[in-house]
Amino acid sequence: MTEVGWHDPTSPSADSATVYSAWERFVRGEDDLRGVRPEIAISWHRCRDQHGVDPHLTEAPVAVAQVDHALQHDVVIAELGFRAASLAHEVGNVGGIVTITDGSGRVLAQWGDQTTRNVAADANLAPWFCWAEGATGTNGMGTALLSYTPVLIRGAEHWCEAFHDWTCGGVAIRDVVTREPVATLNISCWRSELPGTAGTWLGNVAKMTQRILRQRAQGDGAELIAAYSQARSGSRVPLAAVDPAGKVVLADDTAAVLLGIPGSTPASDPAVRWKPELPEFIGAAQYAAKQATHNRGWVGSTQIFTRLANEPTSVTFRPVFLSGHLVGNLVSFGLSDGDPLPRAADDGATRTQPQRVVGTRENRMVLLRLPEVSFARSDGSDVWLSTDQGRLRAAAPGLDKLETELSGAGFLRVHRQYVVNLSRIREVERRIKGELCLVMDDEANTMVPVSRRNTPAVRQLLEI
Secondary structure, eight states: OOOTTOOOTTSOSSOHHHHHHHHHHHHTTOOOOTTSOHHHHHHHHIIIIIIOOOTTOOSOOBOOOOOOOOHHHHHHHHHHHHHHHHHHHHHHTTTEEEEEEETTSBEEEEEEOHHHHHHHHHTTOSTTBBOOHHHHOSOHHHHHTTOSSOEEEEGGGSSSGGGTTEEEEEEEEEOTTTOOEEEEEEEEEESSOOOTTHHHHHHHHHHHHHHHHHHHHHHHHHHHHHHHHHHHTTOOSOEEEEOTTSOEEEEOHHHHHHHTSOSSOOOOSGGGOBOOSOHHHHHHHHHHHHHHHHOTTOOEEEEEOOTTOSSOEEEEEEEEEETTEEEEEEEEETOOOSEEOOOGGGOTTOOOOOSEEEEEETTEEEEEEGGGEEEEEEETTEEEEEETTEEEEESSSSHHHHHHHHBTTTEEEEETTEEEEGGGEEEEEEOTTSOEEEEEOSTTOOEEEEOGGGHHHHHHHHTO
Protein backbone atom coordinates (compact mmCIF):
# COMPACT_ATOMS: atom_id res chain seq x y z
CA MET A 1 0.00 0.00 0.00
CA THR A 2 1.47 3.31 -1.03
CA GLU A 3 1.48 6.30 1.26
CA VAL A 4 -0.03 8.81 -1.14
CA GLY A 5 -0.76 12.04 0.68
CA TRP A 6 1.34 11.08 3.74
CA HIS A 7 3.92 13.67 4.68
CA ASP A 8 7.05 13.28 6.75
CA PRO A 9 5.83 13.93 10.30
CA THR A 10 9.18 15.45 11.27
CA SER A 11 8.56 18.48 9.06
CA PRO A 12 5.42 20.64 8.85
CA SER A 13 3.10 19.83 5.91
CA ALA A 14 1.86 23.41 6.03
CA ASP A 15 2.31 26.36 8.36
CA SER A 16 -0.01 25.71 11.30
CA ALA A 17 -1.06 29.38 11.51
CA THR A 18 -1.95 29.33 7.80
CA VAL A 19 -4.09 26.23 8.22
CA TYR A 20 -5.81 27.65 11.29
CA SER A 21 -6.58 30.91 9.46
CA ALA A 22 -8.07 28.94 6.59
CA TRP A 23 -10.11 26.89 9.10
CA GLU A 24 -11.48 30.08 10.68
CA ARG A 25 -12.52 31.46 7.29
CA PHE A 26 -14.07 28.20 6.19
CA VAL A 27 -16.05 27.83 9.41
CA ARG A 28 -17.45 31.33 8.80
CA GLY A 29 -18.71 30.16 5.42
CA GLU A 30 -15.90 31.38 3.15
CA ASP A 31 -14.28 29.03 0.64
CA ASP A 32 -10.72 30.36 0.67
CA LEU A 33 -8.58 27.31 1.46
CA ARG A 34 -5.12 28.57 0.59
CA GLY A 35 -2.43 26.57 2.36
CA VAL A 36 -4.69 23.55 3.02
CA ARG A 37 -3.92 20.17 1.51
CA PRO A 38 -6.54 19.08 -1.09
CA GLU A 39 -7.54 15.95 0.83
CA ILE A 40 -8.16 18.05 3.94
CA ALA A 41 -10.11 20.65 1.94
CA ILE A 42 -12.34 17.91 0.54
CA SER A 43 -12.91 16.52 4.03
CA TRP A 44 -13.80 19.96 5.41
CA HIS A 45 -16.34 20.41 2.62
CA ARG A 46 -17.95 17.11 3.59
CA CYS A 47 -18.02 18.09 7.26
CA ARG A 48 -19.52 21.54 6.69
CA ASP A 49 -21.74 21.11 3.63
CA GLN A 50 -22.73 17.44 3.71
CA HIS A 51 -22.73 16.33 7.35
CA GLY A 52 -23.18 19.64 9.16
CA VAL A 53 -20.68 18.71 11.88
CA ASP A 54 -20.38 21.40 14.57
CA PRO A 55 -16.76 22.68 14.39
CA HIS A 56 -17.00 23.56 18.08
CA LEU A 57 -17.88 20.01 19.13
CA THR A 58 -15.74 19.05 22.13
CA GLU A 59 -16.28 15.30 22.37
CA ALA A 60 -17.24 12.41 20.16
CA PRO A 61 -20.79 11.04 20.42
CA VAL A 62 -21.65 7.60 21.72
CA ALA A 63 -21.66 4.99 18.96
CA VAL A 64 -25.19 3.71 18.54
CA ALA A 65 -25.09 1.76 15.29
CA GLN A 66 -24.05 -1.86 15.05
CA VAL A 67 -22.18 -2.85 11.89
CA ASP A 68 -23.22 -5.98 10.04
CA HIS A 69 -20.12 -7.80 8.95
CA ALA A 70 -18.99 -11.25 7.91
CA LEU A 71 -17.53 -13.60 10.49
CA GLN A 72 -14.09 -13.50 8.85
CA HIS A 73 -13.93 -9.78 9.58
CA ASP A 74 -13.68 -10.62 13.28
CA VAL A 75 -10.40 -12.36 12.41
CA VAL A 76 -9.19 -9.15 10.79
CA ILE A 77 -10.04 -7.08 13.86
CA ALA A 78 -8.28 -9.63 16.07
CA GLU A 79 -5.21 -9.47 13.81
CA LEU A 80 -5.18 -5.68 14.06
CA GLY A 81 -5.47 -5.93 17.83
CA PHE A 82 -2.45 -8.21 17.98
CA ARG A 83 -0.34 -5.87 15.85
CA ALA A 84 -1.53 -2.75 17.69
CA ALA A 85 -0.73 -4.26 21.08
CA SER A 86 2.74 -5.22 19.87
CA LEU A 87 3.42 -1.58 18.95
CA ALA A 88 1.86 -0.08 22.07
CA HIS A 89 5.16 0.09 24.00
CA GLU A 90 7.03 1.87 21.18
CA VAL A 91 4.20 4.36 20.60
CA GLY A 92 3.70 4.83 24.33
CA ASN A 93 7.34 5.82 24.75
CA VAL A 94 6.69 8.93 22.64
CA GLY A 95 3.42 9.72 24.42
CA GLY A 96 1.19 8.20 21.74
CA ILE A 97 -1.80 5.87 21.69
CA VAL A 98 -2.94 3.22 19.21
CA THR A 99 -6.66 2.83 18.49
CA ILE A 100 -8.79 0.34 16.54
CA THR A 101 -12.27 1.08 15.23
CA ASP A 102 -14.80 -0.98 13.30
CA GLY A 103 -16.12 -0.03 9.88
CA SER A 104 -18.53 2.54 11.35
CA GLY A 105 -15.80 4.44 13.21
CA ARG A 106 -16.77 2.99 16.60
CA VAL A 107 -13.69 2.65 18.82
CA LEU A 108 -13.15 -0.97 19.90
CA ALA A 109 -9.84 -0.91 21.76
CA GLN A 110 -6.94 1.34 22.68
CA TRP A 111 -3.34 0.98 23.90
CA GLY A 112 -0.44 3.30 24.71
CA ASP A 113 0.64 6.07 27.07
CA GLN A 114 -1.73 6.28 30.03
CA THR A 115 -1.41 10.06 30.44
CA THR A 116 -2.36 10.58 26.79
CA ARG A 117 -5.22 8.12 27.16
CA ASN A 118 -6.55 10.19 30.05
CA VAL A 119 -6.48 13.33 27.90
CA ALA A 120 -8.12 11.41 25.06
CA ALA A 121 -10.91 10.27 27.36
CA ASP A 122 -11.93 13.91 27.86
CA ALA A 123 -12.77 14.04 24.13
CA ASN A 124 -14.31 10.54 24.18
CA LEU A 125 -11.41 9.11 22.21
CA ALA A 126 -12.13 5.84 23.96
CA PRO A 127 -13.99 2.54 23.36
CA TRP A 128 -17.66 2.69 22.33
CA PHE A 129 -17.55 6.25 21.00
CA CYS A 130 -17.96 7.14 17.31
CA TRP A 131 -15.19 8.81 15.30
CA ALA A 132 -16.76 8.55 11.85
CA GLU A 133 -16.16 11.73 9.87
CA GLY A 134 -19.89 12.39 9.65
CA ALA A 135 -20.12 12.39 13.46
CA THR A 136 -16.84 13.93 14.64
CA GLY A 137 -15.42 15.72 11.62
CA THR A 138 -12.01 15.37 9.97
CA ASN A 139 -9.86 12.99 12.04
CA GLY A 140 -7.44 10.12 11.50
CA MET A 141 -9.98 7.32 11.95
CA GLY A 142 -13.06 8.80 10.30
CA THR A 143 -11.21 10.27 7.34
CA ALA A 144 -9.29 7.02 6.82
CA LEU A 145 -12.63 5.23 6.40
CA LEU A 146 -13.16 7.37 3.28
CA SER A 147 -9.63 6.95 1.92
CA TYR A 148 -7.76 4.14 0.21
CA THR A 149 -4.37 5.15 1.62
CA PRO A 150 -3.00 6.07 5.06
CA VAL A 151 -4.02 9.58 6.11
CA LEU A 152 -2.29 12.13 8.32
CA ILE A 153 -4.38 14.76 10.14
CA ARG A 154 -2.30 17.33 11.93
CA GLY A 155 -3.40 20.06 14.35
CA ALA A 156 -5.84 22.55 12.82
CA GLU A 157 -6.52 20.14 9.96
CA HIS A 158 -9.00 18.51 12.36
CA TRP A 159 -12.47 19.91 11.69
CA CYS A 160 -13.36 20.30 15.36
CA GLU A 161 -11.34 22.97 17.16
CA ALA A 162 -11.22 20.96 20.37
CA PHE A 163 -9.00 18.41 18.60
CA HIS A 164 -6.44 20.88 17.22
CA ASP A 165 -3.84 19.76 19.77
CA TRP A 166 -3.78 16.28 18.24
CA THR A 167 -1.81 14.71 15.40
CA CYS A 168 -3.33 11.49 14.07
CA GLY A 169 -2.42 8.94 11.41
CA GLY A 170 -4.92 6.31 10.34
CA VAL A 171 -5.48 3.62 7.74
CA ALA A 172 -8.60 1.66 6.79
CA ILE A 173 -8.69 -2.07 6.15
CA ARG A 174 -11.15 -2.84 3.35
CA ASP A 175 -12.97 -5.98 2.33
CA VAL A 176 -11.24 -7.10 -0.86
CA VAL A 177 -14.56 -8.10 -2.48
CA THR A 178 -16.95 -5.28 -1.58
CA ARG A 179 -14.25 -2.63 -0.95
CA GLU A 180 -16.22 -1.54 2.11
CA PRO A 181 -14.14 -0.63 5.20
CA VAL A 182 -13.88 -3.33 7.85
CA ALA A 183 -11.81 -1.50 10.46
CA THR A 184 -9.29 1.29 10.99
CA LEU A 185 -5.99 1.43 12.79
CA ASN A 186 -4.91 4.83 14.15
CA ILE A 187 -1.96 6.39 15.99
CA SER A 188 -2.54 9.64 17.92
CA CYS A 189 -0.20 12.00 19.74
CA TRP A 190 -1.24 14.98 21.87
CA ARG A 191 0.79 18.17 21.35
CA SER A 192 3.58 16.22 19.68
CA GLU A 193 4.42 14.63 16.35
CA LEU A 194 3.89 11.02 15.35
CA PRO A 195 6.86 8.65 15.33
CA GLY A 196 8.80 8.93 12.07
CA THR A 197 7.98 5.33 11.17
CA ALA A 198 4.22 5.70 11.72
CA GLY A 199 3.26 5.99 8.05
CA THR A 200 5.34 3.01 6.97
CA TRP A 201 4.07 0.91 9.86
CA LEU A 202 0.40 1.68 9.16
CA GLY A 203 0.83 0.92 5.45
CA ASN A 204 2.59 -2.39 6.14
CA VAL A 205 0.00 -3.52 8.69
CA ALA A 206 -2.81 -2.72 6.26
CA LYS A 207 -1.05 -4.60 3.49
CA MET A 208 -0.48 -7.70 5.62
CA THR A 209 -4.05 -7.69 6.92
CA GLN A 210 -5.52 -7.24 3.45
CA ARG A 211 -3.48 -10.28 2.39
CA ILE A 212 -5.41 -12.36 4.92
CA LEU A 213 -8.69 -11.12 3.48
CA ARG A 214 -7.52 -11.84 -0.06
CA GLN A 215 -6.57 -15.42 0.79
CA ARG A 216 -9.96 -16.02 2.38
CA ALA A 217 -11.73 -14.44 -0.58
CA GLN A 218 -9.94 -16.81 -2.95
CA GLY A 219 -11.17 -19.72 -0.84
CA ASP A 220 -14.68 -18.30 -0.99
CA GLY A 221 -14.38 -18.03 -4.76
CA ALA A 222 -13.33 -21.66 -5.03
CA GLU A 223 -16.36 -22.67 -2.93
CA LEU A 224 -18.63 -20.63 -5.16
CA ILE A 225 -17.20 -22.33 -8.25
CA ALA A 226 -17.80 -25.75 -6.67
CA ALA A 227 -21.41 -24.83 -5.89
CA TYR A 228 -21.85 -23.59 -9.46
CA SER A 229 -20.49 -26.85 -10.90
CA GLN A 230 -22.82 -28.91 -8.77
CA ALA A 231 -25.87 -26.81 -9.68
CA ARG A 232 -24.90 -26.70 -13.37
CA SER A 233 -25.00 -30.47 -13.69
CA GLY A 234 -28.71 -30.52 -12.83
CA SER A 235 -29.85 -27.32 -14.53
CA ARG A 236 -30.80 -26.45 -18.10
CA VAL A 237 -31.16 -22.70 -17.58
CA PRO A 238 -28.32 -20.16 -17.94
CA LEU A 239 -26.37 -19.98 -14.68
CA ALA A 240 -23.82 -17.67 -13.09
CA ALA A 241 -22.04 -17.47 -9.74
CA VAL A 242 -21.63 -13.95 -8.33
CA ASP A 243 -19.91 -12.64 -5.22
CA PRO A 244 -21.57 -10.28 -2.68
CA ALA A 245 -20.38 -7.24 -4.67
CA GLY A 246 -22.14 -8.45 -7.83
CA LYS A 247 -18.98 -9.50 -9.68
CA VAL A 248 -19.06 -12.77 -11.59
CA VAL A 249 -16.84 -15.65 -10.50
CA LEU A 250 -18.06 -18.02 -13.22
CA ALA A 251 -20.86 -18.04 -15.82
CA ASP A 252 -21.84 -20.47 -18.56
CA ASP A 253 -21.69 -19.26 -22.14
CA THR A 254 -25.35 -18.24 -22.36
CA ALA A 255 -25.35 -16.33 -19.07
CA ALA A 256 -22.06 -14.71 -20.05
CA VAL A 257 -23.58 -13.33 -23.27
CA LEU A 258 -26.49 -11.88 -21.27
CA LEU A 259 -24.06 -10.24 -18.84
CA GLY A 260 -21.54 -9.11 -21.45
CA ILE A 261 -18.57 -10.99 -19.96
CA PRO A 262 -16.37 -13.95 -21.05
CA GLY A 263 -18.04 -17.32 -20.60
CA SER A 264 -16.81 -20.44 -18.82
CA THR A 265 -13.80 -18.55 -17.42
CA PRO A 266 -13.37 -19.07 -13.64
CA ALA A 267 -12.13 -16.12 -11.58
CA SER A 268 -11.75 -17.09 -7.92
CA ASP A 269 -9.24 -14.29 -7.27
CA PRO A 270 -11.25 -11.18 -6.27
CA ALA A 271 -8.81 -8.96 -8.18
CA VAL A 272 -9.77 -10.47 -11.57
CA ARG A 273 -13.47 -11.23 -11.25
CA TRP A 274 -15.74 -10.12 -14.06
CA LYS A 275 -17.83 -6.98 -13.58
CA PRO A 276 -21.01 -6.90 -15.70
CA GLU A 277 -21.77 -3.57 -17.34
CA LEU A 278 -25.29 -3.88 -15.94
CA PRO A 279 -25.78 -1.62 -12.90
CA GLU A 280 -29.28 -3.03 -12.32
CA PHE A 281 -27.90 -6.57 -12.09
CA ILE A 282 -25.09 -5.53 -9.74
CA GLY A 283 -27.56 -3.69 -7.50
CA ALA A 284 -29.83 -6.74 -7.39
CA ALA A 285 -26.90 -9.01 -6.51
CA GLN A 286 -25.81 -6.72 -3.70
CA TYR A 287 -29.36 -6.54 -2.34
CA ALA A 288 -29.60 -10.35 -2.51
CA ALA A 289 -26.34 -10.69 -0.58
CA LYS A 290 -27.63 -8.44 2.22
CA GLN A 291 -30.89 -10.35 2.46
CA ALA A 292 -29.15 -13.72 2.57
CA THR A 293 -26.74 -12.51 5.26
CA HIS A 294 -29.70 -11.96 7.59
CA ASN A 295 -31.72 -14.98 6.43
CA ARG A 296 -29.86 -18.09 5.28
CA GLY A 297 -33.00 -19.59 3.76
CA TRP A 298 -33.75 -16.53 1.63
CA VAL A 299 -34.26 -16.90 -2.13
CA GLY A 300 -35.30 -13.96 -4.30
CA SER A 301 -36.00 -12.96 -7.88
CA THR A 302 -36.46 -9.93 -10.07
CA GLN A 303 -36.45 -8.90 -13.73
CA ILE A 304 -33.59 -7.06 -15.38
CA PHE A 305 -32.65 -5.97 -18.88
CA THR A 306 -29.64 -7.95 -20.08
CA ARG A 307 -27.31 -7.65 -23.05
CA LEU A 308 -28.82 -8.30 -26.49
CA ALA A 309 -32.40 -8.48 -25.13
CA ASN A 310 -35.26 -6.04 -25.72
CA GLU A 311 -37.41 -7.51 -22.95
CA PRO A 312 -36.52 -7.94 -19.25
CA THR A 313 -35.31 -11.37 -18.14
CA SER A 314 -36.28 -13.09 -14.89
CA VAL A 315 -33.37 -13.92 -12.59
CA THR A 316 -33.36 -15.87 -9.33
CA PHE A 317 -30.71 -15.54 -6.61
CA ARG A 318 -29.85 -18.49 -4.34
CA PRO A 319 -27.24 -17.91 -1.59
CA VAL A 320 -24.13 -20.05 -1.09
CA PHE A 321 -22.56 -20.35 2.35
CA LEU A 322 -19.22 -21.62 3.62
CA SER A 323 -18.74 -22.30 7.34
CA GLY A 324 -21.68 -20.09 8.17
CA HIS A 325 -20.77 -17.03 6.13
CA LEU A 326 -22.09 -15.94 2.74
CA VAL A 327 -19.70 -16.34 -0.20
CA GLY A 328 -22.11 -15.27 -2.95
CA ASN A 329 -25.17 -16.27 -4.94
CA LEU A 330 -26.00 -18.61 -7.79
CA VAL A 331 -28.04 -16.72 -10.38
CA SER A 332 -30.46 -18.61 -12.64
CA PHE A 333 -31.73 -16.78 -15.73
CA GLY A 334 -35.27 -17.38 -16.92
CA LEU A 335 -36.53 -18.48 -13.49
CA SER A 336 -38.62 -16.55 -10.98
CA ASP A 337 -38.58 -18.11 -7.51
CA GLY A 338 -38.66 -16.76 -3.97
CA ASP A 339 -39.29 -13.25 -2.67
CA PRO A 340 -39.54 -10.44 -5.23
CA LEU A 341 -36.73 -7.90 -5.05
CA PRO A 342 -37.77 -4.23 -4.89
CA ARG A 343 -37.72 -2.51 -8.25
CA ALA A 344 -35.16 0.26 -8.68
CA ALA A 345 -37.87 2.89 -9.00
CA ASP A 346 -39.26 1.88 -5.60
CA ASP A 347 -35.93 1.59 -3.87
CA GLY A 348 -35.47 4.57 -1.56
CA ALA A 349 -31.73 3.97 -1.57
CA THR A 350 -31.47 4.39 -5.34
CA ARG A 351 -29.06 7.20 -6.20
CA THR A 352 -29.92 9.94 -8.61
CA GLN A 353 -27.38 10.30 -11.36
CA PRO A 354 -24.75 12.95 -10.63
CA GLN A 355 -24.94 16.19 -12.58
CA ARG A 356 -21.37 17.18 -11.78
CA VAL A 357 -17.95 15.67 -11.10
CA VAL A 358 -15.78 17.28 -8.43
CA GLY A 359 -12.12 17.85 -9.15
CA THR A 360 -9.38 19.74 -7.31
CA ARG A 361 -6.80 22.25 -8.54
CA GLU A 362 -4.29 23.19 -5.86
CA ASN A 363 -6.60 24.14 -2.97
CA ARG A 364 -9.75 24.80 -4.99
CA MET A 365 -12.73 22.54 -5.66
CA VAL A 366 -13.71 22.54 -9.35
CA LEU A 367 -17.31 21.56 -10.17
CA LEU A 368 -17.39 20.00 -13.63
CA ARG A 369 -20.42 19.29 -15.78
CA LEU A 370 -20.32 15.70 -17.07
CA PRO A 371 -19.79 16.72 -20.74
CA GLU A 372 -16.63 18.58 -19.66
CA VAL A 373 -14.95 15.33 -18.61
CA SER A 374 -13.30 13.30 -21.37
CA PHE A 375 -11.95 10.44 -19.28
CA ALA A 376 -10.60 9.48 -15.86
CA ARG A 377 -7.33 7.63 -15.28
CA SER A 378 -6.10 6.02 -12.09
CA ASP A 379 -2.50 6.53 -11.01
CA GLY A 380 -1.90 4.42 -7.94
CA SER A 381 -4.51 5.57 -5.45
CA ASP A 382 -5.10 8.91 -7.19
CA VAL A 383 -7.59 9.49 -10.00
CA TRP A 384 -6.89 12.18 -12.61
CA LEU A 385 -9.56 13.74 -14.82
CA SER A 386 -8.92 14.89 -18.38
CA THR A 387 -11.28 17.86 -18.71
CA ASP A 388 -11.96 20.96 -20.76
CA GLN A 389 -10.38 22.87 -17.87
CA GLY A 390 -7.19 20.83 -17.95
CA ARG A 391 -5.95 17.90 -15.92
CA LEU A 392 -7.53 17.80 -12.46
CA ARG A 393 -7.32 15.44 -9.53
CA ALA A 394 -10.69 13.79 -8.80
CA ALA A 395 -12.19 14.26 -5.36
CA ALA A 396 -13.60 10.70 -5.45
CA PRO A 397 -11.24 8.26 -3.65
CA GLY A 398 -10.44 5.57 -6.21
CA LEU A 399 -11.54 4.76 -9.75
CA ASP A 400 -14.04 2.15 -8.54
CA LYS A 401 -15.97 4.79 -6.60
CA LEU A 402 -15.95 7.21 -9.51
CA GLU A 403 -17.12 4.45 -11.84
CA THR A 404 -20.02 3.73 -9.49
CA GLU A 405 -20.99 7.39 -9.32
CA LEU A 406 -20.98 7.74 -13.11
CA SER A 407 -22.55 4.38 -13.92
CA GLY A 408 -25.52 4.91 -16.21
CA ALA A 409 -24.51 8.52 -16.98
CA GLY A 410 -22.76 7.81 -20.28
CA PHE A 411 -19.41 6.70 -18.81
CA LEU A 412 -17.88 3.24 -19.19
CA ARG A 413 -14.99 1.38 -17.55
CA VAL A 414 -12.90 0.22 -20.52
CA HIS A 415 -9.71 -0.73 -18.69
CA ARG A 416 -8.60 -1.23 -15.11
CA GLN A 417 -7.06 2.26 -15.27
CA TYR A 418 -9.63 4.11 -17.40
CA VAL A 419 -13.26 5.27 -17.29
CA VAL A 420 -14.26 7.15 -20.45
CA ASN A 421 -17.07 9.47 -21.49
CA LEU A 422 -18.58 7.60 -24.44
CA SER A 423 -19.67 10.86 -26.07
CA ARG A 424 -16.06 12.09 -26.11
CA ILE A 425 -14.63 9.21 -28.18
CA ARG A 426 -13.38 10.56 -31.53
CA GLU A 427 -11.96 7.43 -33.18
CA VAL A 428 -11.59 3.70 -32.56
CA GLU A 429 -8.38 2.02 -33.67
CA ARG A 430 -8.15 -1.74 -34.23
CA ARG A 431 -4.77 -3.26 -33.45
CA ILE A 432 -3.15 -6.27 -35.14
CA LYS A 433 -4.40 -8.85 -32.63
CA GLY A 434 -7.92 -7.41 -32.49
CA GLU A 435 -7.39 -5.12 -29.51
CA LEU A 436 -9.21 -1.80 -29.50
CA CYS A 437 -7.80 1.61 -28.68
CA LEU A 438 -10.00 4.68 -28.21
CA VAL A 439 -8.87 8.09 -29.45
CA MET A 440 -10.40 10.72 -27.18
CA ASP A 441 -11.30 14.27 -28.21
CA ASP A 442 -9.16 16.00 -25.58
CA GLU A 443 -6.43 18.41 -26.71
CA ALA A 444 -3.82 15.63 -26.81
CA ASN A 445 -6.10 13.14 -28.62
CA THR A 446 -5.18 10.67 -25.89
CA MET A 447 -5.26 7.00 -26.88
CA VAL A 448 -7.04 4.90 -24.26
CA PRO A 449 -6.55 1.10 -24.36
CA VAL A 450 -9.54 -1.22 -24.09
CA SER A 451 -8.94 -4.39 -22.10
CA ARG A 452 -9.98 -7.70 -23.62
CA ARG A 453 -12.65 -8.28 -21.00
CA ASN A 454 -14.28 -4.90 -21.77
CA THR A 455 -14.10 -5.17 -25.56
CA PRO A 456 -17.58 -6.77 -26.03
CA ALA A 457 -19.28 -3.99 -24.05
CA VAL A 458 -17.42 -1.29 -25.97
CA ARG A 459 -18.31 -2.85 -29.33
CA GLN A 460 -21.97 -3.10 -28.39
CA LEU A 461 -22.33 0.41 -26.97
CA LEU A 462 -20.48 1.97 -29.93
CA GLU A 463 -22.25 -0.36 -32.38
CA ILE A 464 -19.02 -1.44 -34.07
